Amino acid sequence: MRIVLVGPPGAGKGTQATRLAETLQIPHISTGDLFRANISQQTELGKLAKSYMDAGNLVPDEVTIAMAKDRMEQPDAEGGFLLDGFPRNVSQAEALDELLETEDMKLDAVLDLEAPEDEVVKRIAGRRVCRNDSAHVFHVTYTPPKKEGVCDVCGGELYQRDDDSEETVRKRLEVYHTQTEPIIDYYKSQGLVATIAATGPVDEVTRRALEALKRDQ
Ligand code: ADP
Ligand code: AMP
DSSP states (O other): OEEEEEOOTTSSHHHHHHHHHHHHTOOEEEHHHHHHHHHHTTOHHHHHHHHHHHTTOOOOHHHHHHHHHHHHTSGGGTTOEEEESOOOSHHHHHHHHHHHHHTTOOOOEEEEEEOOHHHHHHHHHTEEEESSOTTSEEESSSSOOSSTTBOTTTOOBEEOOGGGSHHHHHHHHHHIIIIITHHHHHHHTTTOEEEEEOOSOHHHHHHHHHHHHHHHO
C-alpha cells in the first residue's frame, strides 16, 4: 500500500506511522526524521534544513522533493510506503503524483488525523524524542518512557526538539493551516481521504486508522 499521513504537528503522525508501518510491513518515511538525521550527521542538507525548521517554516520544495524521491526509490519501498510529513503543500503533492505516474503507481489512501489545537499544543509541549532516531517518540505524561530521559527502544538520550518551543509551534500551526491543509482538498478531489479522530489512547487511534484503511481497499 502507498499511504500518506496528514495532520497538524503533534497530531500523532509519527507515533501512528511507526505502528501502521509495522502492521502493514511497509517502510515509514518521515521527511522530518530524514532532515533531523541530516542535522545530526552535519550534512550540507542538514545545515540548510535547520534554519528553516528552527523558524517553523517549510524547507524549500526543491531539496525536500529530491530527498523524499531518493528515499522512495530505495528497494525497501518498492512494494509500498507510508509517508509522514510529506507532501506538505500542493506543489509537493503534485510532484509526488508525477513521480508515481512515471512509475505507473498510485496512492491508495490519505489518512487525515484530526485533533483539536489545544490537544496538539499539549502533546508537542511534552514530546521527547531520541537522539539516535527521532522516530522513537515519547511524551512526558501521556506515553512516558520506562526510565526518565532514556529511550525504551534503543537506550538513547531523550531530548526536546528545538522546534517544539511554544513560539515555533504557533508558527508551525499557522504554516499547517495555510500551506498543508489545502492538500486535503487536493486529495479529496481524487477520492483518497479518510479522516479519523486522533484523540484518545494511541491503540485506539491505530485501530481507527487500520479500520479506515480496510474500508478504502
Ligand atoms: P506528529 O508526528 O504528528 O508531530 P507525534 O507522533 O510526534 O506527532 O506525537 C506528538 C506527541 O504526542 C508525542 O509526544 C507522542 O508521544 C504524543 N502522542 C501521540 N499520540 C498520542 C495519543 N493518542 N495520546 C496522547 N499522546 C499522544
Ligand atoms: P516534522 O518532523 O514532520 O514535525 O517536521 C519538522 C520540520 O521539518 C517542519 O516544521 C519543516 O521545517 C521540516 N519538514 C518536514 N517535512 C517537510 C516537507 N515535506 N516540506 C518542507 N519542510 C518539511
